[in-house]
Amino acid sequence: MSATNSLSVEDLGSAAQRDRRKRILDATIDLASKGGFDAVQMRAVADQAEVALGTLYRYFPSKIHLLVSALGREFERTAAARRDVDIPGDTASERVINVLKGTTRGLQSSPHLTEALTRAFMFADASVQAEIHQVGMLLSSMLTRAMHPGQLEPSEDDVAIARVIGDVWLSALVGWVTGRMTAAETGAQIERAVHLILRD
Amino acid sequence: MSATNSLSVEDLGSAAQRDRRKRILDATIDLASKGGFDAVQMRAVADQAEVALGTLYRYFPSKIHLLVSALGREFERTAAARRDVDIPGDTASERVINVLKGTTRGLQSSPHLTEALTRAFMFADASVQAEIHQVGMLLSSMLTRAMHPGQLEPSEDDVAIARVIGDVWLSALVGWVTGRMTAAETGAQIERAVHLILRD
């Protein structure tokens, strides 16, 4: 529990602090959207957020923490937007593919941002576990909801399946952001994996 | 003049180069084995390989290229050692699990080395495509051979399956090297994925 950004989003001490944290994350997303991982330079983030470099490091102990936290905020935002929307598709695999394709399409529309966030996610070590776990849970519940809409508690098997699919999705995403696969190939790879696992 | 060079006189030029390349990769593996990604510092590699920093960069244009090349050499070495050994197991999934567990066990016996190579692999961009493709091919053929021993040309489906399994393996490996999963969890995750995909 060392590297907590000590303050949870809900109960920050003061408006000034909430402001700073938000400004920092906004600047991060902005810079990442424009130029990807390399463009998110700590001095540039601090400048744009109008905080000192030391303050930036007080809120986020490393560039990786910063990016993963930003990823968490974005992911939560888009997940919340979908949460109450019915996923189209007659079978579990159709729905899973639809939800993954939707998400992937969203990511591919801001390639630089996706590159920055994926790189950070892949480079993160155990000290970022909390932030990463949050993202993993969101993805998992997204997938189990797609498999069994309306069901509250997914079975252990469903969670395992969601995890495997999530792994394939992540690998495909890495292949795409690192320029080793095209967008079409990532889509095909995910679709093939889903059909292999959820054969229906 | 040392007498350590055992190669013939007319090959001296390229032999010297081969020598340097080998020394560099040896130093890389050695440093990575001891301290992981962070310990592979370009100045340290150059020192230990007894080449100048500029020479190191002439052979490998970045730390990532260096590590991925080292990974390729190691992977090839161990793959070659297995190539002519029969994989135990009565079913395809048993054999696939065996071959993956064997490989994983090998990796987990040098955790620092694995951490360094996996990080590099995950961080590599398109400029390292060639080296990465080589590793991917080795892994793929290892898996298709485990599925259908003795068969020369794997079917398209087999390749797709191998790829999905490889993705899960990679994700599990990343989880392990970044300290987010234990060795036992990676094994369980891989086993579950193989059973989900190759149900037999």
Add this chain to the structure above:
DNA sequence: TCCATGATAGGAACACGTTCCAGTTCGTCC
């Protein structure tokens, strides 16, 4: 033998993540 050419050595210099510090401002309690 001598020269042209490319490879190497040695090392300075730069960029960016990270750490650290001295001084200033802000919020809180008396």
Add this chain to the structure above:
DNA sequence: GGACGAACTGGAACGTGTTCCTATCATGGA
């Protein structure tokens, strides 16, 4: 209002990946 501690600012400084430059060395051709 004053005092005190926490947070913030501005900036220097350090480590490591990367680039660049000059001098030296090795090799093959004239």
